[in-house]
Amino acid sequence: MNIGILSKKKGKLIREIRKCLENNGHRVKIFTLNDLFVNEMLLNKDFYILKSKNLLYLYAGYFLEANMIPVIPNTNTSYVHKDRVESYFSMKNLGLLCPKIFMGTLKTLKSQLKESSFPLISKPIFGSGSKGVKVYNSFQDFNTPTENYLYLENFIKGTHYLAYFIENEICICEKRPLSNEHQATELIKSDKEIEKYLIKWKEKYNLLFGHLDLVRETKTNKLYVVDAGTFPEFSNWKCDTDPALKISDLILNKYHEVRK
Amino acid sequence: MIKIGLITDNYHLEKKSIQFLKYANTISDVSIYLEEDYMIDFSNYNFDEDIFFVKAKGDLVLNLVKLIEKETTIPVINSSRSISLAFNRFLNSIVLRKAGIQVPNFSLNPVGQSPPFNEYIIKNIIDKENYAFNPQIQKKEGYLRVVDIRAIDESSGNYPKYTHFYFQDFIKSKWEYKVYLIGDDIFYFKQLPVLINPDKMKSRIKIEKIPELTEIAYNATEAMGLKLSSMDFLKSKDGKFFLTDINSSPNFNYIKNGPKIIGDYLIKQAKI
Incomplete structure (x- = not known):
């Protein structure tokens, strides 16, 4: 089969998954941002693996699914x-x-949050992991002016x-x-x-x-x-399980299930 | 008295909603949720409105709408999904095409890479800000290439939002057709394309119903989940209508009695 992998980076896990799939006789192409063209050219693969949740990859995922090309994991699940x-x-x-969450401008948060809400943690609204997070222990920590809306969670x-x-x-x-x-x-x-x-x-x-x-x-x-x-x-x-090997098997099985 | 919640921002409140508020205040109790002044506490969703009307598309507005949709049964016009789809040109092209609506060919390419068609417009992917189409027109090797400056802004600067451009195949058309939809009511206009005359209102004229456009407008708004919308169409040489833009927050002041029609529609849609 022809398999596409939508991944911003060719990291260790992705390289190993590619190797496992190629060892099974499949042809695999990794689409980093430089060679990702989202148009009919993408439709020549049997299915895609959606590794990155960067917006452009989600767009590619939605495009592929609208054109009946399976994407694993499913694009909307990745978006959620x-x-x-x-x-x-x-x-x-x-x-x-889940922790309580709040959203507002710096000005409204300062005027409407209660002292008891602290400590809080700001996170990019569209993201995952610890990238771009900041802890606020009191109102004094709201000291970086920003025009953007802040998304805050209670810091547990x-x-x-x-x-x-x-x-x-x-x-x-x-x-x-x-x-x-x-x-x-x-x-x-x-x-x-x-x-x-x-x-x-x-x-x-x-x-x-x-x-x-x-x-x-x-x-x-x-x-x-x-x-x-x-x-x-x-x-x-x-x-003990090798993640790349197991994930490759699970993805192939899922593809066959979806195709049925 | 029916209670309407208007979810908006300073720009839409001051520039687009005065006439609506003037009318709505005579038939309902209006509360205003202003993006710049509102803090969302996601554990607090005790709203007593009978309907919400959304006249903005910022992040805070959309998340407030999501909170209302997820935690209450109060109708919201338009929904968060439909607003998000409408301002994302790439995603709405996918949804519309899947629904059988004719949209120009499109492609997302890394900046600097040409699309698979000769004449094109590079548009911003996210059409959310309150500033208008700003085209740079070039002719290269006899082909027309238009770049909207907003697309350049989106993919440049220290923190570019995108590394890609959204290309739309260029459709040559004598007129641009503008269709407004409010529930089941449709209003039809035509004007010279903005590339020919940037002052769109100068050439705009009201036209009779075009059955083909009616069908496309109903199908497109149904696919997107929009109850209120405006749509732009171009007509190709062979007489096909292409939907080139769809909007969730149009300026209804351009329609005769627009604010009244909207107000009356919202009252009809309110939670009983």
């Missing part, structure tokens, strides 16, 4: 994971606990977790607050509540793999979801 407000509603509807103080799943296998690691996926983490034995959250999330979107970032609040012991991703790098995957 990427848009923090959509993601918040989605988790809330599933009964998963507690133990932070990175929880991956690939099919039915789960890997839960404790991590430093606000660290990215690639920084060192420590594998924890198990946490039934985190596992329950992962299964609910996975089943809701029929996901083959993915991750959630969670925080267990020290004061209340409540578990909050603070981020979600459809296609992590799995750089902290600590189980």
Whole structure:
């Protein structure tokens, strides 16, 4: 088969997935931003793997699906994971606990937020991971003038977790607050509540793999979801299964299922 | 009395909504949610309006609309999905084409890479800001190439929003057809294309119903989920209408009694 991979970078995981697919006799092309032309030229592949959630890749995904070319993971699911407000509603509807969220200009936030809302954390509304986040401990921290609207979440103080799943296998690691996926983490034995959250999330979107970032609040012991991703790098995957090999198999099986 | 919530921003409030408010205040109780002054607390959704009317398309406005849609049963015109689709030229081209609407060929290419058609307009992907079409017209090797300066702005500067340009195949047309839709009512106009006369209102004239445009307008707004809209069409040499632009927040002051028609429509759509 001819397979396209929509990925901004040719990172380790993507290179390994390509290798696995090529070893199975498939022809694979990775579309970085420089060679991504979203028009009929894209329609010569059997299906695409949507690795990056950059807007242009989501556009490519929507274009392909409108033209009956399967995209795995599904484009709209990737969009919901990427848009923090959509993601918040989605988790809330599933009964998963999320931090309270606010949005406004610097001026309105300063005048309408309550002192009790702090600490808060600002995040890009369209994004994932720890890129572009900032913690606000009091009104004095609103000191950088900006014309833009700020998206804020209650910053939950507690133990932070990175929880991956690939099919039915789960890997839960404790991590430093606000660290990215690639920084060192420590594998924890198990946490039934985190596992329950992962299964609910996975089943809701029929996901083959993915991750959630969670925080267990020290004061209340409540578990909050603070981020979600459809296609992590799995750089902290600590189980025996080879992620690239497993993901490639799952994607191929999914493609055959979709085609049926 | 019916309660209407107007969700807007300073620009639309001052420049586009005065006539509407003047009329709406006589038939309803109007509350104003102003983007620049409003803080969304997503855990607070105790709205007592019977209907919301959205006259802006900023990020805060769209997320406030999402909150109302997700947490209440109050009707919102237009919906967050339809507004987002309308200002995203690339996504609405996909949705419209999938619905069988004729749109010009389009392509998203990395900046500096030519599209697969000879004559084109480079347009901004996100048409959200309150400033108008600003074309640079060139003729290269006998072919017409138009660049909207807003597209250049979108893909330049220290933090470019996009690394790609949206190309739209150029359709030569004597007239540009402007269709306004309010619920089931449609109003038809034509004017010289903006590339020929930038002052669009100078040449605009009201025209009789064109059944072909009626059908396209209903299908297009249904596909997008728009209840209020304006659409631009160009007619090719072989007589086909191409939908080149669709808007979720048009200026209804251009229609005779537009503000009244909108106000009455909102009252009819309000939650009972």
